[in-house]
Amino acid sequence: MLWLNLILGRRGSPLFKAVISDAKLFRNIISAVSTLVEEANLDLDPEGLEVRAMDPSHVAMVDLDLPRDAFQEYECPQSVTIRLGLDGLIKLLKRAKANEKVMITYNMETKKIELTVRNEVKKEFIISTLEAVEEKTPTPKITFKSRVKMTSASLREIIDDAQAIGDSIIFETTPEKLIVLVEGELNSAKFELDKNSPAVVEFTAEEPSKASFNLTYLADMVRAGASSSEILNLEFSTNMPLKLEFPLPQSGSLSYYLAPRIEAE
Amino acid sequence: MLWLNLILGRRGSPLFKAVISDAKLFRNIISAVSTLVEEANLDLDPEGLEVRAMDPSHVAMVDLDLPRDAFQEYECPQSVTIRLGLDGLIKLLKRAKANEKVMITYNMETKKIELTVRNEVKKEFIISTLEAVEEKTPTPKITFKSRVKMTSASLREIIDDAQAIGDSIIFETTPEKLIVLVEGELNSAKFELDKNSPAVVEFTAEEPSKASFNLTYLADMVRAGASSSEILNLEFSTNMPLKLEFPLPQSGSLSYYLAPRIEAE
């Protein structure tokens, strides 16, 4: 690998090069990160790409893991961290059509990212990176008592319904079902998802769990994740943070963590 | 019926229970009432549901008549009037998919309405009712000289065209046709609907009639009604209120009354 590294260095060639086979999926994944932060560190190494970021209010966290086989091609001889404004990247990825192939390279000397798309027109987009900011976001270590593997569409429907009523939500498990509660000024709603519902893939409630969450954060997460993955894992315990994990179609995963709302007593 | 009433009372069961087989149609009908008023009295009795309301400026009136056979199931052992904010109900009905079955119940003790939808998730929405307000809106007794039964789409097209030009409209009949006139600052338009046009189902002009109406009110009525019924009855006389009646698909009807604009002389 050293040899390749030297070659790349000598020629002023890009340090990092990857080919994305589905521009729309990649855009949805980056958008999923941008629901929490405007800028982020992209950690690239020979094994793949990782983004870990905490939202400014420290209520929520995102952990994106894209191993090298999530890309059609992937070359990254040495570790590098690139800091980037996500909206600029998303705006340009929007310009690629669905299923269009996009080549991404990073040039260490110019500190610029280049996106290349070839159809009837050859297009090169150059994106400036930002000054690196040291940012270590550790993954929370939590043991979850309740786990529901279910269709993203069903949770999204519940969340959309709930937003018509209030701005916080309670998740609750019994041994038999997931219950979701929302209360507004005038109206309220209760959703029951039985463990035998066709929308449920796996259901585990080691002990009954109950916790309340900010609905705006949760809705952003569920919508962003549902646009990349048809299945999700919802994990929570009583009055603890929840984890929402979306396995990505080709390889890798997108995970969110959200702190519970603790009601003043 | 007394026996059922007693049973219902004893168990704290709902007083009123109905099943709607097409949530979207029901939402369109309630929305048609909400074009005139934000809150309304729903008068429920063993024969069906009626809503009669006058808009705050007393220019327009709506009369919704939904007999029991407009519902897939209907139980209402005794008369009751429920006052409700319509926007909250519409917002929740929007959450049901088209053709989805919705059960509506009213619980006399809690004074709450409950909407229940069952698909992969069981959903219960609870809506608070408002303090009852005595409100008697008598149906106008008018003899109309001109009557046109026509497709809702054609009147809607005329109204949409007219709104591109001005904000009041004149309806006029000759023995042969309906004429609609609109005049704006720079532009004007004239629409002629011959009694033999394929858009006309029945045409009666006992005497030539002519009256002017506020176009904003009329447009709201025609759009709201056209989303529930493909046919309408337009009835008017010279300088008298018009009646716009939409027969509803399953059973019942939605009628609007609109006072004429009398030009200052």
Add this chain to the structure above:
Amino acid sequence: MLWLNLILGRRGSPLFKAVISDAKLFRNIISAVSTLVEEANLDLDPEGLEVRAMDPSHVAMVDLDLPRDAFQEYECPQSVTIRLGLDGLIKLLKRAKANEKVMITYNMETKKIELTVRNEVKKEFIISTLEAVEEKTPTPKITFKSRVKMTSASLREIIDDAQAIGDSIIFETTPEKLIVLVEGELNSAKFELDKNSPAVVEFTAEEPSKASFNLTYLADMVRAGASSSEILNLEFSTNMPLKLEFPLPQSGSLSYYLAPRIEAE
């Protein structure tokens, strides 16, 4: 023709009468003029309709040429100039359905334009014209060194991409290709259209040319023209105005001229 003219005059009949077979295409063409000006002179004569107008800042010009055979029927025995607010006309043309036939007449005595549409309803829209304003907009005489005949869709795609980045654009030709450059605060892009690309119909670069243009104007022109024509001719020379010509489907053409941006040195 004199005889007809006299007849028309005597009867107070319209001086000008034309039938448009595709209301949507005609609306798109008029909208293409309205991207530059709110009011315009329509010059009508026995040979056809011409509109030539310069935008208020004198940076751009439009020249619409609709010969008589662009219309299904066309009668205009003598020359006349009609000044018109374009938005009012577009608003009414929007009311006609695609492919609906529209008859346009101009009555010299009332100085009004009348649009007539006949379907199940007979519709007549009357539009007031404006006071004539003397306005002679000469066609620029420029010899262009570079000419690219290409699909409207491809230039539109490049322009849309470029607008995600900056607000001015550089067109450049080499003997082999058209290069388009755009630079924003953080990002930049380069587009290369090879003369052998399937998007290119004809390519001539008599000498390498390079000029910069305002992207907002250009985007309005390309979008407006692309909605009427699948092919365009892009012509420019170094630091000279460009010409963008859209041949119209039936007959006639829509041409824009745009002055170059000259960077302060």
